[in-house]
Amino acid sequence: MKLxxxxxxxxxxxxxxxxxxxxxxxxxxxxxxxVQKDASMDRQKxxxxxxxxxxxxxxxxxxxxxxxxxPGNLTELIRAAGALGxxxxxxxxxxxxxxxxxxxxxxxxxxxxxxxxxxxxxCDVGMLASGNIGPTGEKLPPPDxxxxxxxxxxxxxxxxxxxxxxxxxEIAMLHVPYQADGTxxxxxxxxxxxxxATEVIPKLEKVTGRKVDLDELAELLRRSGRAEDDLVWVxxxxxxxxxxxxxxxxxxxxxxxxxxxxxxxxDCEGYYHDLRGEVxxxxxxxxxxxxxxxxxxxxxxxIVVEGPPNWTHFRDFxxxxxxxxxxxxxxxxxxxxxLYDQGFRHGQxxxxxxxxxxxxxxxxxxxxxxxxxxxxxSYVRDFGADGFVINSLKSCNSFSVGQLVMMRxxxxxxxxxxxxxxxxxxxxxxxxxxxxxxxxESYLQMIAQRKASA
Amino acid sequence: MSSNVTEADExxxxxxxxxxxxxxSAVKSWQASHPGRPAIGLLPxxxxxxxxxxxxxxxxSILGGGDQIDIVKGDACFQSYICHLPRxxxxxxxxxxxxxxxGFVFPSTCDxxxxxxxxxxxxxxxxxxxxxxxxxxxxPSTGGEFYRRDLEALxxxxxxxxxxxxxxxxxxxxxxxxxxxxxxxxxxxRQLRAEAPWxxxxxxxxxxxxxxxxxxxEEHTELVRAYAAAATRRRRKAEDRIRVVIAGAFCExxxxxxxxxxxxxxxxxxxxxxxxxxxWIQPTEAEDRGDxxxxxxxxxxxxxxxxxxxxxxxxxxxxxxVRQVREKRADGVIFAAPSFCDPALLDQxxxxxxxxxxxxxxxxxxxxxxxxxxxxxxxxxxxxSDSIKLWGEG
Ligand code: SF4
Ligand code: SF4
Numbered sequence: 001m002k003l004x005x006x007x008x009x010x011x012x013x014x015x016x017x018x019x020x021x022x023x024x025x026x027x028x029x030x031x032x033x034x035v036q037k038d039a040s041m042d043r044q045k046x047x048x049x050x051x052x053x054x055x056x057x058x059x060x061x062x063x064x065x066x067x068x069x070x071p072g073n074l075t076e077l078i079r080a081a082g083a084l085g086x087x088x089x090x091x092x093x094x095x096x097x098x099x100x101x102x103x104x105x106x107x108x109x110x111x112x113x114x115x116x117x118x119x120x121x122x123c124d125v126g127m128l129a130s131g132n133i134g135p136t137g138e139k140l141p142p143p144d145x146x147x148x149x150x151x152x153x154x155x156x157x158x159x160x161x162x163x164x165x166x167x168x169x170e171i172a173m174l175h176v177p178y179q180a181d182g183t184x185x186x187x188x189x190x191x192x193x194x195x196x197a198t199e200v201i202p203k204l205e206k207v208t209g210r211k212v213d214l215d216e217l218a219e220l221l222r223r224s225g226r227a228e229d230d231l232v233w234v235x236x237x238x239x240x241x242x243x244x245x246x247x248x249x250x251x252x253x254x255x256x257x258x259x260x261x262x263x264x265x266x267d268c269e270g271y272y273h274d275l276r277g278e279v280x281x282x283x284x285x286x287x288x289x290x291x292x293x294x295x296x297x298x299x300x301x302x303i304v305v306e307g308p309p310n311w312t313h314f315r316d317f318x319x320x321x322x323x324x325x326x327x328x329x330x331x332x333x334x335x336x337x338x339l340y341d342q343g344f345r346h347g348q349x350x351x352x353x354x355x356x357x358x359x360x361x362x363x364x365x366x367x368x369x370x371x372x373x374x375x376x377x378s379y380v381r382d383f384g385a386d387g388f389v390i391n392s393l394k395s396c397n398s399f400s401v402g403q404l405v406m407m408r409x410x411x412x413x414x415x416x417x418x419x420x421x422x423x424x425x426x427x428x429x430x431x432x433x434x435x436x437x438x439x440x441e442s443y444l445q446m447i448a449q450r451k452a453s454a
Numbered sequence: 455m456s457s458n459v460t461e462a463d464e465x466x467x468x469x470x471x472x473x474x475x476x477x478x479s480a481v482k483s484w485q486a487s488h489p490g491r492p493a494i495g496l497l498p499x500x501x502x503x504x505x506x507x508x509x510x511x512x513x514x515s516i517l518g519g520g521d522q523i524d525i526v527k528g529d530a531c532f533q534s535y536i537c538h539l540p541r542x543x544x545x546x547x548x549x550x551x552x553x554x555x556x557g558f559v560f561p562s563t564c565d566x567x568x569x570x571x572x573x574x575x576x577x578x579x580x581x582x583x584x585x586x587x588x589x590x591x592x593x594p595s596t597g598g599e600f601y602r603r604d605l606e607a608l609x610x611x612x613x614x615x616x617x618x619x620x621x622x623x624x625x626x627x628x629x630x631x632x633x634x635x636x637x638x639x640x641x642x643x644r645q646l647r648a649e650a651p652w653x654x655x656x657x658x659x660x661x662x663x664x665x666x667x668x669x670x671x672e673e674h675t676e677l678v679r680a681y682a683a684a685a686t687r688r689r690r691k692a693e694d695r696i697r698v699v700i701a702g703a704f705c706e707x708x709x710x711x712x713x714x715x716x717x718x719x720x721x722x723x724x725x726x727x728x729x730x731x732x733x734w735i736q737p738t739e740a741e742d743r744g745d746x747x748x749x750x751x752x753x754x755x756x757x758x759x760x761x762x763x764x765x766x767x768x769x770x771x772x773x774x775x776v777r778q779v780r781e782k783r784a785d786g787v788i789f790a791a792p793s794f795c796d797p798a799l800l801d802q803x804x805x806x807x808x809x810x811x812x813x814x815x816x817x818x819x820x821x822x823x824x825x826x827x828x829x830x831x832x833x834x835x836x837x838x839s840d841s842i843k844l845w846g847e848g
Contacts, residue, residue, distance in 0.1 A: 116535070158801065162804065171767050188600075194595070368572045402531075409576055
């Protein structure tokens with residue numbers, strides 16, 4: 001599934017942009033390449049570097065390694081078992097940002113994988129076939145356990161079946177039912193919690209040789225909840241005019257720690273505390289978000305975006321919006337790892353397993369199309385958006401199927417016209433800068449005319 | 455032409471008419487003879503039809519519009535990189551051709567069918583739409599319990615539809631028995647085809663199985679038996695063709711012309727996974743006197759076919775395909791998958807690896823339900839057949 005950027009390690013490509021920058025409102029577009037970084041950005045970088053180093057030395061230190069997916073991830077549980085999590089989707093998007101996914105995808109196709117299937121899977125398979133070198137340039141350890149918590153995407157099943165055949169390791173399956181009619185029933189919660197108790201925890205304990213302490217787990221979950229409070233505050237700040245953040249391109253950085261290996265840690269709590277402080281300061285100064293080429297001088301358009309970004313041309317893609325003064329004030333992609341803005345918090349339910357069940361069930365793509373339409377419509381209204389753009393991905397049936405119908409529904413419910421573009425996640429063959437630029441510019445022109453005549 | 459041949463041909467002709475009837479006349483005539491009773495559309499691949507039947511409704515399998523419908527509005531709902539089945543299904547709905555159906559059940563086959571349930575909710579707000587989350591956790595105490603409770607809820611909902619009745623232990627036991635008989639009849643036909651494919655051409659057997667999409671189960675069982683008996687009496691000689699298994703066509707169905715092309719290019723198709731939902735539960739001789747709802751749930755856990763849409767680690771599907779090839783004495787495999795079908799296409803590399811390790815040859819192509827050009831496939835299948843014959847002789 002789509003996921004947050006956790007780039008910014010020593011050997012990674014230059015980060016698309018600092019989270020914020022103490023700058024005046026006047027910004028030169030092609031600012032100096034030496035960008036000033038915020039403390040939170042540095043902090044995230046340091047967290048990542050430390051984590052990848054831990055992973056690289058997992059064999060020596062005896063730490064067990066669990067591969068898992070971002071949506072519905074059980075990071076606190078993995079931590080409570082003393083293991084380290086690896087998130088193949090993150091590896092894939094990082095490969096794309098470092099311009100390596102093209103080679104990996106082609107390698108997978110050379111090995112017989114079809115051009116039609118999800119490029120995340122192919123990127124991962126290709127990376128594995130090419131030595132499994134992680135974003136820091138160090139080899140990633142093989143999994144001791146594949147934790148197949150599949151929320152909102154059937155391709156996850158196929159993906160880990162493929163990996164299991166490669167590694168021959170233990171695999172644990174967690175079936176998370178779909179919220180087809182927009183509700184979570186008690187049966188669904190208990191089904192998930194029971195699988196955690198009878199399938200996931202025993203397998204985790206088997207590979208790590210360590211008992212999971214449920215009290216410790218509950219404490220980790222409460223810590224997650226506190227970080228989630230701060231994240232929601234940051235995302236909500238986009239309701240202000242001008243918005244101090246970009247909730248899509250910038251947002252993927254903001255959700256990085258909470259969507260992946262860091263949830264439940266003190267580092268993570270500290271990161272979000274600092275981030276909130278930075279955004280609050282920007283808000284007080286009435287500053288816009290920091291975009292690829294500096295702080296946005298004038299917020300001309302407020303946009304909601306549905307769908308993950310393209311990773312191979314992330315900066316170019318973002319730049320199209322920046323050049324037009326378009327700020328993304330809310331996005332669905334930053335909810336694939338949890339809809340915290342709708343009220344969910346880890347640790348809310350005192351039973352840690354039910355709390356994790358609620359989390360898994362609540363991720364964005366586990367919601368019905370109707371619920372997705374309602375959420376997007378509420379974003380358009382609550383964030384005062386002028387328009388909404390759907391970035392439809394060739395790779396991802398989970399996100400993409402139904403988006404054209406959703407677009408018409410959101411238009412109907414909000415009276416705001418939608419824009420539709422098509423790209424891919426990590427396969428650069430499906431990204432055309434000229435075409436996307438053209439479409440976004442025409443769309444924004446139309447929005448400008450609407451605003452002028454309103 | 456003997457009278458027996460005519461009988462088989464007659465049955466096939468009837469089945470072809472049912473296949474071509476996209477406006478569901480057969481369903482409407484069933485409704486005319488069962489006034490007030492609902493008909494429920496079931497999306498691929500598997501929904502326990504027994505439960506729908508036990509509620510007094512007619513289960514109707516929806517398998518897309520094939521190559522018989524022009525897509526006008528359906529394309530406006532789907533991007534080009536999504537398989538074809540949902541767009542023709544939406545087209546059928548928007549053209550009013552599914553109006554005879556009182557509700558729809560969408561099983562958890564893949565992200566496309568899952569999201570199609572949402573599209574249906576948005577496009578047809580008045581209709582009963584139900585998503586059925588088939589468990590992937592196959593332990594009776596987790597997936598089994600969850601699924602049984604969900605089936606119970608589904609049964610109750612069907613009972614609340616106008617003209618429906620909540621299934622009772624008795625009605626469900628009867629339905630379970632009737633579908634078990636149907637599965638046994640289908641298994642006999644499948645076996646006959648493996649033994650004497652010259653008597654049971656692929657297009658015919660497919661049409662006969664496919665008739666079960668719209669016919670009442672008892673009528674269909676009779677039809678399958680009658681066809682199998684009539685086909686057995688045919689006087690036809692085996693031709694020099696290779697024996698192949700088709701894999702990957704379990705959901706979106708290839709057009710009839712494509713099936714005919716394969717067999718006319720020097721192949722006997724001795725097994726396939728077309729319309730897999732019809733034989734999803736493997737038949738059993740064991741008599742089950744337990745609670746029928748529990749039987750239904752356990753049948754899913756214990757007797758489901760090996761399928762690309764079910765979680766199966768440990769290379770089980772590869773082993774299963776090799777076993778299928780061996781049991782059916784096939785010379786090779788034709789991977790025929792719908793374009794953009796993630797479950798079928800993601801499975802191909804490991805399946806091909808398993809075949810490679812077992813020295814079983816294969817070819818691969820993609821199709822859409824409305825593919826109209828078969829020349830390339832004819833050549834591919836012909837070359838495959840020739841090479842196997844040559845290789846076999848060598
Ligand atoms: S199909 Fe979509 S959600 Fe699933 S793995 Fe691929 S990108 Fe992720
Ligand atoms: S053809 Fe494949 S992708 Fe399309 S609906 Fe069927 S199983 Fe899903």
